[in-house]
Amino acid sequence: MLGLMMAEPLRVAGILEHAAKWHADTEIVARLPEGGIHRYTYAAAHRRAKQLAKALLRLGVAPGDRVGTLAWNTHRHFELYYGVAGIGAVCHTVNPRLFPEQLVYILNHAEDRLLFFDLTFLPLVERLAPICPQVEKWVLLAGPEHLPAQSALPGLCSYEDLLSAERADYAWPLFDENTACSLCYTSGTTDQPKGVLYSHRSTVLHALAACLPDSLGCAALDVIMPVVPMFHVNAWGLPYAAPIVGAKLVLPGAGMDSASLYELFESEGVTFSAGVPTIWLALLQFMREGHRQFSTLRRTVVGGSSCPPALMTAFEDELHVTITHAWGMTETSPLGTGARLTAKHKGLSAAESLPIRAKQGRVVYGVDMKIVDDEGIALPHNGMAFGDLLVRGPWVVRDYFGSGTPGELTADGWFRTGDVATIDPDGYMQITDRSKDVIKSGGEWISSIDLENLAISHPAVAEAAVIGVPSARWAERPLLIVVRRPGLDVSAKELLAFFKGKVARFCEPDAVEFVDQLPHTATGKLLKTQLRKDFAGYAVA
């Protein structure tokens, strides 16, 4: 027997429709890449998303067509999220920080028909256009006054011209909630980028889960600024979660440097933010240098790579901002876990609860996970046994877009994350490493993340990476690569001594190298494939 409830399909456009009706005058504020601040409301955003939808239909965009974006976090990018998905087309957010050859690969693989780009990326798209012939039309996300006097970009026009030719009299169509709405490629940290094709259903369910208090925890009282880019797994769902709860949304545009971010945090009264550790490490340094404090920021979610416990403590003690550690991946929309405390931890001091909060955390309802050994046998949740992390749920990938090969699923339908993890009796998952980064030394596994977290707690260390280098006796041994904090000195010998007694002896790094900077991926993660190349053949003395 079927239930007798209304069967309205979950659709992305319904989120903005809701915000426009029930949080009509709540603001969306954006720093514009072409300069200045733009300010309007959910009601106005909804009208413009409808104008965009009509413009796309006029240009012949059909359901299922991919529409690419090379854009920062702005109100126009927000409109694209809703306008493109709203007509049943697919909003393909492309990470402009990728290497040009990866960009070309992704644009051609996705077969984007239209491409919307910010002014910042004009020189980039001029180079890409000749090698991406399937893009019929390039749209500059700005007013016509910013169009170049001359350009060979096919069909080039300005976004504002496109919109102003349309009225907002449009009703979002109804369609199956399993229809694709957006596409995001993995950043290719360990492999060729792979496309993850989200559905309206997966996106809405994920956004609802993101709002839960123990997840990202969004509310109408919040002023939310996603520092995580809208091209990095849909800014972790915040452009959907904020309108669901009716929170003010602040979008930092191209101003990703600490000074610009800080200015916006303060001027817009931001209470809650999210981003990868590198952003917060840089911001911490900036705050310290100027003896600055936040007046409204109270909470931030940090994920994408492991958040060093020392960063959490510094933010809490010095800046009075709580960091919630979270884990996820492009393939999981991305939200998988969040490390907030439970009732049984009441009364613990910040220092006592730090080891719990520093883990990647507990699953969000909707996601299930387990750890397995090489034979696929489930391992116990004792916080010690580590194995391959498998996940499943309604916002976890089944197959990659246009891959022609099956995804990373086990025979019984779990997704192989490629991460190695432990799960403790309270359900807190901790990533030991990516399986490709773990250091295999004499039959034992050494977590590069543990060593990096420890290194960064040394006062003279700004950033650290640990990779395995070949060893005749042990197969691999850990090499620590360090960027020193400006003006502070530390020797290799002192750093090696720092590890003594803090980790098992076989885990202590064998050597330290100092560099001016570490290579990062397009999403701000340590690029260990590069480091392994740079230090190929490294011989430990």
Ligand code: ADP
């Ligand atoms: P890519 O796979 O190309 O790096 P993703 O952004 O999808 O792109 O990366 C997902 C991976 O990032 C995860 O599988 C995991 O290895 C790592 N990751 C994400 N969040 C965390 C975290 N909080 N701690 C440690 N690793 C993390």
